[in-house]
Amino acid sequence: SLQPPKAKPPEESDPPAAKRAPIFYGSLEEKERERLAKGEAGLLGKEGMKAALEAGNINISSGEWGPPWPLFPLGNGTLPNLSGNRLTRDMRRCWDGQLRALGGIQRHSTGTAAWRGRALPLHIPNPPGCIPMPPAPSGCYQQTWYHEGPRSLKTARLWLANYSLPRAAKRLEEARLLKEIPEATRTSQRQELHKSLRSLNNFCSQIGDDRPLSYCHFSPNSKLLATACWSGLCKLWSVPDCNLVHTLRGHSTNVGAVVFHPKATVSLDKKDVSLASCAADGSVKLWNLESDEPMADIEGHSMRVARVMWHPSGRFLGTTCYDHSWRLWDLEAQEEILHQEGHSKGVYDIAFHTDGSLAGTGSAGRAGWGVSPRVWDLRQRKCIYTIPAHQNLVTGVRFEPNHGNFLLTGAYDNTAKIWTHPGWSPLKTLAGHEGKVMGLDISLDGQLIATCSYDRTFKLWTAE
Known part of the structure; x- marks a missing residue:
């Protein structure tokens, strides 16, 4: 049988009920005076009080006041999170009126946390006629x-x-020497670089796997390219002919990144640790250039590890993790030496200064994604320029590794773009994915730029 829909309980997001105009029925003062003039005991006398106590209409406490809710360690003047009951709604409505009276504060968010956070810094006393706030237990104040x-x-x-x-x-000495070069010479060198970048073209395109590619990284000698894939595989490719050299098997889920050791292919032996990779199951693995299997696992993450960087x-x-933290591992001591928190969301990327x-x-x-990369001055600690770069989410930014002469950006709009530095003018759009x-x-x-894509391919770009 069909049942009528049940009335939904009022939610915290419901607007406060419209206030009705109060109705006054007059004062009892005149009638009370008439009773007293006739010699009768008034309702407010001792006999009336006694009758009210016996009827249960007046309650006298023992002198100890107890709040109708449990005490929470929230500081004075804040509300416990008692969402979904009438008491909290009444308290919120009462405090909303008080907040609006202080400088015309308006509520733009209906969430309990947002409303409580707006009342927290005010520390205003209990509004008259409102339910009193619970006192803060001793020892609950925030301290460093x-x-x-x-x-x-x-x-x-x-x-x-x-x-x-x-x-x-x-580095500073090299910067001083560079500054001594005549401005005309530096301008001429910059123009030659820009001319070369404008002539960049795709000269190699390779299908990297049967699942999307998530990351790519050049070896220090620029002769190998490592790619990470959502299939769980990491692959090494020769550069510039794009032939498969190694397939690294060890992950069982989406690989987030694979990166070369700074000295791999340069001074390290092939048997030494040469690569590191991470995956969505929290695994981090170390590899050499001889075996297709991992040399070691780094354990300790319980959530997705998005990036690794040497x-x-x-x-x-x-390593960066979606538990809102990043970690630093000492591979010589073979231990975690730093577990750094501070982000309010999962940590997605990490980079080290040269x-x-x-x-x-x-x-x-x-809050951490956008279509416009921002350039930050670390000395002034502020954003100095916002590049209107892409039409969709930006997935990566890279400065030219030797002198920072240009900036490379990539995004979900299927393109990568090159920008001048300084000036941040567009030089080239790498389209093809x-x-x-x-x-x-x-x-x-x-000499080379690599891009990898959701279309399962990676491409190499070079100047003509």
């Missing part, structure tokens, strides 16, 4: 606190300082 890190972290930081400071000094020294490995002194991380989610550009890289010798 520290805990002692492992000794291995201190050792690593001292090692990193000794590694990065000489390289920073060398520190320029090759001693440390950074001298090894800085690490940058980026988080995913709507039939699906989203998922990854991109620039070879260390500056």
Whole structure:
């Protein structure tokens, strides 16, 4: 049988009920005076009070006030999250009126957390006639606190300082020497570079797998290209002829990234650890150039690992995870030395400064994605330019690795684009993929650009 639809309980997002005009029935003062003039006991006298107590209409407490809800460790003047009951709705409506009275504050979000967060910084007293706020238990105020890190972290930081400071000094000296070159010479060199970049064309296209390719990375000697795939495979390709060299089998789900060790193919032996990869199941694996199977697994992640990146020294490995944190691993000590939190969403990408002194991380989610890459000045700690680059989500950005002379961006609009630096003017659009550009890289010798796509192919681009 058909049943009439049940009335839905009021939600927290429902607008407050319209207030009705109060109805006044007059005062009892005159009648009370008449009773007292006749010598009768007034309703407000002792006999009336006694009668009301016996009838249960007046309750006298023991002197200890207890709130009608459990105490929560929220600071004074905030509300517990008691969503879905009448008490909370009444409290919210009452406090909404008080908030609006303070500077015309308006509610633009109906979520309980957003509303509570708006009341939190005000610390206003309980509005008259409203349900009182629960007092904060002692010891629940927010404080900055520290805990002692492992000794291995201190050792690593001292090692990193000794590694990065000489390289920073060398980088600054090279910048001074570059500044001494006449402006006309530098302008001529920049124009030649721009002319070369405008002539970039696709000279090699290869089907990398039967599933989308998610990442690509050049080897330090620019003679190999590693690709990661959603099939769980990582593959090594010869450059520039794009022939398959190795297939690395070990992951059982989508591979997020595969990256070469900074010294692989240059000074490391083929038996040494030369690559690292990560996958959606939280696995991180290390590989050499001789075997198709992983040399070791790095355990500790319980959620998706989006990216891995080697520190320029090759001693440390950074991993980013969707548990809102990133980690630093010391492969010589074979342990995790840093588990860094601070993001409000899953951490998607990581990069290290060339001298090894800085690490940058980026988080995913709507707040972390966009169609316009931003250029940041780390000294001023602010965005200095926003590039109106793409028509869909940007998936990667890369500076030219040697001198940062240009910027490469890729996006879900199936293209990669090259931009001048300085100036951020468009130089070239690399079009040819039939699906989203998922990854991109620039070879260390500056001669090749690689892009990989959701269309299962990777392409190599070079100047004519």
